[in-house]
Amino acid sequence: MTKQADEALVRLVMAGGALAPRRALLQGAGSAEAALALGVAGWRAHGCTPEQCAALERPDAQRSKAALHWLQDDHHHLLAVTDPAFPPLLPEVPNPPLALFVAGDPGLAWRPAVAVVGSRSPTPAGRALAARFAGSFAEAGLAVASGLAAGIDAAAHLAVLDAGGSTVAVIGTGPDRAYPDHHAPLQARIGAEGAVLSEYLPGTAARPGHFPARNRLVAGLALATVVIEAAHRSGALITARLAAEAGREVCAVPGSVLNPRAAGCHRLIREGAALVERPEDVLELLAPALRQHLPALQSRLATPTEQAVPADLPARWVGDPDYQRLWRALDLDPISMDSLITRCGLTAPQVSSMLLAMELAGIVVCVHGRYCRTP
Structure with missing residues (x-):
């Protein structure tokens, strides 16, 4: 993208509020620059609120400057939902993002992926299972997506990196912030060897509402979501529900009935999720979907x-x-x-x-x- 295109898209992101009218505006106009050129009447015609129109007319210069400064790095990218490089499965999720800030290789978000999610405080066995499943998926040529949270997410990301595979982290902060703070080195490594995705402007701090929103992108990037250790009230269950709503496979690894962290997985299985005990179970389940997507993915990835x-x-x-x-x-x-x-x-x-x-x-x-x- 040109600097002018980046500036225009950043203005659309900064306008805030509901995504749907800004997405309709961008898709209707064909580009962020054309969308801004429509003016207030055109913005209102696409459903933008008075507050959004005011933000589009008078953008925050300091926030815009910070975002554009972040984008000056050759390894940093901003993809609009209308961009041909935008991950092809994400427009299928409820309320798709307007745009994605990407640190690393945006092409990795095109690879067929499995999401591995679960407890933030797993047992040692749960952490080992996450590493085993994620490493096997990487060995099979799949990308592994997760949310860079503590516990299962981090174990999955690390296992893929150590196996030399492809991992995609979707975060609930700006692309220049890490949450939790001690994950900053891991996030930097994923940015260097994989891809870190965020729909939030650089500089955006962690907020509670961002993480359920982040989960819809984790689920949307993957053809299947595998849950390893999740309590009854767990963000991983939100990801699983969103995956099911998007028509993706949902898999759960069972555990001991004495382990409260396995209760969420057992609930998912009762509700119809596939019970999986080995990575091969997931690959067998995914084979039809992967073969359906393979020609287009290979063409895109020049494989x-x-x-x-x-x-x-x-x-x-x-x-x-x-x-x-x-x-x-x-x-x-x-x-x-x-x-x-x-x-x-x-x-x-x-x-x-x-x-x-x-x-x-x-x-x-x-x-x-x-x-x-x-x-």
Whole structure:
């Protein structure tokens, strides 16, 4: 975006109030600059309140300057909901954001993702489960989204970073603020190796209402939300409800009936969430949705599908005997799933989830329901 476009979009964000009229104004005009050029009559015609019109006419110069200063960094971005680079799944959530401030790689928000959320004060076992699930999703080529809260969120983000995967943190403050404060180093690392997203202006402090709003974006970015340890009254349950409302998969990891932090997960399961015990359970559940989204995502991310240099098995799978067996069973001639199962001796669920991971890695393609190495 040009500096003028950034300035205009920042003015729209600063106007505050309900998102719907400002979003309608932006989408109707086609750009933030064109939206501002409509003037008061045009703003009112799109539903802006007198307070919003006044803010658009007389923007806060100091806040605008601070936001534009933050955007001067080459790794900082501002994406309007009308921008082609805007995450494609977010417009489907209730009350989509007008714009996103992004620290890091905005392209990561396009990757197929799983949200991992849960208690802010998990048990050691819960923290280990979050790391195991998130690390497995990263190994399968999926991004992991979460809210950078203490506990399960932080464990998931760290596990993905340590595995060299892609993680997206959605925060309830401005992109230059960390909450809790001690997460500042983790937030900086995610900004450097992943992406940090916020719909709030730089300089915005943490406010209670921001975190439930943040949860709708976590749920909206992901094809599935996995809840690991959540009490009856937990923000993770809000994320799960929002994911279900957006038509996404909701998964819950069960725990001990003696663990109050598992009560929310058990409630979700009673209400219809998928009970999952292993990361592979989630991958199997997501396989149809991932294959539906894969062509568009690969095109956007410039991941080769049918015209790639012959690939070797990625290093992360070289030491895995199951992946080695499946890789040896594949060649350049398409083969059915049943034949692959017979060749490699693995189970159908194992082969299905492993093939999906290989497709996401760009080393396997599916041709009319038959699989082969990427030619």
